[in-house]
Amino acid sequence: MSPPLTGIRVADFSRVIAGPLASMHLADLGADVVKIEHPVGGDDTRGYTPPDYHGLSGAFLCYNRNKRSIALDLSVPEGRATARALIDAADVVIENFSTGVMAKFGLDYESVQRPDLIYCSTSAYGRTGPFQKRLGYDPVVQAESGFMSLTGHPHQEPVRTAIPMVDVSTGLTGGVGVLAALYHRKRTGQGQFLEVPLFDTGFAQTGLHATGYLLDGTVPERLGNGDYFLHPVGRYASADGDIVLAVETDAQFRALAQALGLSAPSDWGTNAGRIADRARVDRALADVLAPLTRLEVLVALQAAGVPCFEAREIPEAFADPAASQALVSVPHPDLGEAPDMPSPMRLEGSPARAPQGAPLLGRDAAAVLREWLGYDTERAARLRATGAMGAAEEAA
Missing domain, CATH: 3.40.50.10540 (Crotonobetainyl-coa:carnitine coa-transferase; domain 1)
Known part of the structure; x- marks a missing residue:
């Protein structure tokens, strides 16, 4: 054709x-x-x-x-x-x-x-x-x-x-x-x-941020690698390199906590609760990830169904056979x-x-x-x- x-x-x-x-x-x-x-x-x-x-x-x-x-x-x-x-x-x-x-x-x-x-x-x-x-x-x-x-x-x-x-x-x-x-x-x-x-x-x-401003005057703050509507989303350090997490559902967060041995208070059981307590969630994640290698984290989280991958520079990304x-x-x-x-x-x-x-x-x-x-x-x-x-x- x-x-x-x-x-x-x-x-x-x-x-x-x-x-x-x-x-x-x-x-x-x-x-x-x-x-x-x-x-x-x-x-x-x-x-x-x-x-x-x-x-x-x-x-x-x-x-x-x-x-x-x-x-x-x-x-x-x-x-x-x-x-x-x-x-x-x-x-x-x-x-x-x-x-x-x-x-x-x-x-x-x-x-x-x-x-x-x-x-x-x-x-x-x-x-x-x-x-x-x-x-x-x-x-x-x-x-x-x-x-x-x-x-x-x-x-x-x-x-x-x-x-x-x-x-x-x-x-x-x-x-x-x-x-x-x-x-x-x-x-x-x-x-x-x-x-x-x-x-x-x-x-x-500016998309959904413009819509939010037009609806109620909300001015979005900068969040670095985070997400306005979901948490935890972002770049986190392991013992030998960074990973990126994108937790979209409460079930995925529960799976993450179990896979990493993260002790999570009950109010983190909902996305709204995690967004309200972003800083503490991030500190807790930093503590549990710090002693683990990047491979250990990825194996554990991917087996648990949590979206994550290593944070790559261009040469690493281009060397992946999947990029061929x-x-x-x-x-x-x-x-x-x-x-x-x-x-x-x-x-x-x-x-x-x-x-x-x-x-x-x-x-x-x-x-x-x-x-x-x-x-x-x-x-x-x-x-x-x-x-x-x-x-x-x-x-x-």
Whole structure:
């Protein structure tokens, strides 16, 4: 079976993380995603080095698998005309420039719209409203949405998540939005404009904490590795390393107490009682875990049905045989292979595309121009001669 989006063409003007993540998920599902980049440097993340692999940055590899690349200079009339032709041949456009940039080039939705076109914009603050001209990135939006205030340890300053979660959630939401728009088009024949601002996504990611505040004004405190609604949940030290516990039910807590020989007062028999006495529960756990090795703790608790595992650093996690399906060297058209991870979506009837490494800058121009626009090699050469299109990048 073919991947589910086989035959869908995506003209991808996005860069950095949010937009490229949305288009990468579409590419994983079989869409022909053409990344339209500036001839000088291309996507910003190409320069996010080290680390790199033969000149391709780890960040670029992470968010751009299964795509093709063409390098167009939109400041050159022929470059803009070629970009417009690609849009006219596409089912979907994705862009995340600052407000006004695509309009300056005559490539905004109002300029290129047609009845069946789906156009996804993932700006920082949206194309309308009081903040439309502001620049914004994940760290700023994490802070101003209140999302960052939820992360960190009690009585310490808030901490930004190491993974750019607002960017990531915006990319995921944008991808879902495009899928919904494609389904709508299949039913009605109509495309549409859709917008996923980072600012809105940041607020949405505050989730149940936002709901609690709106219900009764509760301001959540930072709990480090703990959980607002369950206890004990968190990272605890054993004699030779840390473990992470996630006790979800009273039955699991009783099993934990029996397995570890923990003397628990009656009021710890309910989750509410344990939450009300977090500090004492944690001290009691620390005392019983301190003389035990990590393996002893894991064997005892897992046998008792208590969710737990060792707290790992990246090298430990990647060395686990269970990670073998998620960690691979994928084929690369120019480098032979490249480190990457396949899509985590496991569709049985229409599987995701076999992963291919992120492209070198401009490497697919000739094929894209021929397949999408019917241009021959002479016309492609003229585009290069005018400076409208960059040459393909050489492998390092």
